[in-house]
Amino acid sequence: xxxxxxxxxxxxxxxxxxxxxxxxxxxxxxxxxxxxxxxxxxxxxxxxxxxxxxxxxxxxxxxxxxxxxxxxxxxxxxxxxxxxxxxxxxxxxxxxxxxxxxxxxxxxxxxxxxxxxxxxxxxxxxxxxxxxxxxxxxxxxxxxx
Numbered sequence: 001x002x003x004x005x006x007x008x009x010x011x012x013x014x015x016x017x018x019x020x021x022x023x024x025x026x027x028x029x030x031x032x033x034x035x036x037x038x039x040x041x042x043x044x045x046x047x048x049x050x051x052x053x054x055x056x057x058x059x060x061x062x063x064x065x066x067x068x069x070x071x072x073x074x075x076x077x078x079x080x081x082x083x084x085x086x087x088x089x090x091x092x093x094x095x096x097x098x099x100x101x102x103x104x105x106x107x108x109x110x111x112x113x114x115x116x117x118x119x120x121x122x123x124x125x126x127x128x129x130x131x132x133x134x135x136x137x138x139x140x141x142x143x144x145x
Contacts, residue, residue, distance in 0.1 A: 024053045027075075027105030029095060029112060036115040039084040040068060043114065045095065046077050052103025061096040062114055073097075085116050118142055 005020035031046040043062075050073070051057060057073035059066055060080045067080035078097055095114070096106040120142035127136065 022053075024103070025049055027052050027097070027103075029097075029105060029107040029109070032095065032112040032114060035113065036117050037082055038117045038119045039082055041082045042071070042079065043067075043082055044077060044079050045097065047105070049075050050078055050097050050105050051075050051099040052097075052101065052105050054099025054101040054103050056100055057097050058100050059096075059098040061094070061098070063094060082114070082116075120144075 001023045002019040003021045003023060005017040007015045027047060027049040029045055029047040029050070031044075033044050033046075034041065037043065045060070057070050057078050060070055060078060061067070062080075062082060063085065065083045065085050068083045069081045071079040071081065073079070094106055094108045095112060096104055098104050120140060122138055122140040122143070124140075125136055125138045127134065130136065
């Protein structure tokens with residue numbers, strides 16, 4: 001839907017541009033997969049009109065923290081790598097996709113809350129050396145994510 005742009009000065013004079021503004025339908029986030037992970041987790045955000053009239057997502061915020069990277073973006077899907085929040089088991093209240101035009105698509109819908117998990121770590125492995133084909137056992141915590 002188009003609209004006129006009208007500027008009214010403090011003296012009462014006006015300037016008008018007919019059909020100078022195009023109203024865009026707000027974007028809609030309809031899916032976030034996966035819903036849990038840690039720094040670097042690849043997350044796919046799906047929906048409609050995600051770029052708010054733009055051609056690319058330049059920043060994606062997850063609970064106020066910028067994504068580590070935006071891998072791909074289109075009006076139907078944005079793929080990011082989660083940034084580092086430094087809070088274990090924190091639930092994210094909002095996801096925002098910001099396009100190069102400054103347009104923002106966001107959601108606070110609890111169905112799309114992303115939960116940060118504690119990063120995994122390796123405590124030891126056995127054996128610590130070998131040749132091709134050596135079977136190695138890895139011990140640690142949160143190794144599967």
